[in-house]
Amino acid sequence: MASTDTTRPAKESGDLAGLEAGLDALETVQQGRKPFRQTFVEKILPPAVAVLLVLAVWQGLVSFGIVDDPTKLPAPSDVWDVVHQAWLQGELLGYIWTSVSRGLLGFCFALLIGTPLGLLVARVKFVRAAIGPILSGLQSLPSVAWVPPAVIWLGLNNSMMYAVILLGAVPSIANGLVSGVDQVSPIFLRAGRTLGATGLKGTWHIVLPAALPGYVAGLKQGWAFSWRSLMAAEIIASFPDLGVGLGQLLENGRNASDMAMVFEAILLILIVGIAIDLLIFSPLERWVLRSRGLLVKG
């Protein structure tokens, strides 16, 4: 009897460990990475086909003489020639860099201002009541509206460009953080409080990381707004001393009635905007969502 008394708990414990290991193995979902072929067919091929289709229609319009005026619609090959020429003269990267460096620097300033502002609006009731509605209202104001006053206040220089970017991007970033904080599940706040994360500790360890998905969505939108505001500013306030960015390139094309150059500028603006999003913001967003299991694999 004594022997059974001592062995039973030990046996029970061994059984339990085995049972648990079995349950864990049965319930754990095995996830592997998709093969490249599948990614290619599902993600890369469709947009590539769409782009080729647009190019084919465009070339068709010109080749079959449906649109016969090259000052209205240049052939894709003409636009390509202009781009190629700019590349050979070493100017292409200059245009792009002038705008991208302005855009990213302006975005970084917007980040530095928008983040604390968003946190303040999200966490301090009075501040939220005071400027919350204005902040979300500002999002619907086209940032091009800020160009005339910015020119009058600051003159035709780079500061004016940055001011326009800030006014366009700060509300997006701040609002993203506010909605991120608002969506933090109360269960995390309760769990944080029982662990002793209150006040600033709670903000740092619980609220901010929990709000990250909303914040990143705000950053993404903030970049789109930065880029749009900058292009508006460059088109309206083009001035030779500022260096030729993509907006100025577009304006120069219009002044010279050079439709190929106008198309070149529009395409470059589009491509750069998309590229920055694809290279920086989309991967960031995917990483945040995937690490939390919020990205559903389709």
Add this chain to the structure above:
Amino acid sequence: MATTTTLAKAAHGTEPAAYAARIEHVSKSFAGPAGQQLVLDDITLDVAPGEFVTLLGASGCGKSTLLNLVAGLDRPSAGAISTDGRPALMFQEHALFPWLTAGKNIELALRLRGVAKSERRDKAEELLELVRLKGAYGKRVHELSGGMRQRVAMARALAQESKLLLMDEPFAALDAITRDVLHDELTRIWRETRLSVLFVTHNVREAVRLAERVVLLSSRPGRVAREWTVGIEHPRRIEDTAVAELSVEITEELRGEIRRHGQH
């Protein structure tokens, strides 16, 4: 009436506290559509050091409210609650932070308790081993099954090194097989650590299988209706005759409590 929530300081060298939690004449009311609604009425209950108590009741008996009061997440309307240090709390939802790995979730609890950085990793691995999740340190929350998540949550609660563990229906969302295994696991950990546990449930068999003492609360408002001391030897099974017999008795009582509400 005075409303106090005190943390009894049981420093080294002094006498250990005579209780892990002491609930004295606690009432709680909330502002409802029909004026003040009394949720808990004059509850008096002690949890002794190392004791396992389950609070049992139908919905609306305020058992979760009572647990929140003991956890210090809310204040009683009247009466006093004192605990031996700050209690740890486990929820029905695992409440693990999805931006941290399983191990880092535990380390955050250690960090907030002031454990030095150099010790946290080892301590976290130790706690994972205690809940038999060795090797889960780097796993993200969404990569774990429901049962594994609750075990990590248990490890995180244990990381607080509280003398009292409050559990709010922690296994209610799990399937029956996993729940049964976690009952064994909780019993083993409770016996190894000599923690005091206050466990809320509406599941009579779960209450009987786990507890040394079952406290039945009546509903609307919650009052202590009856108590049973469970003398059944561990290890217990949910299918044990002794567990079943006591469960039948308690269920009868619980049904009587519920029936009263249909009569007026």
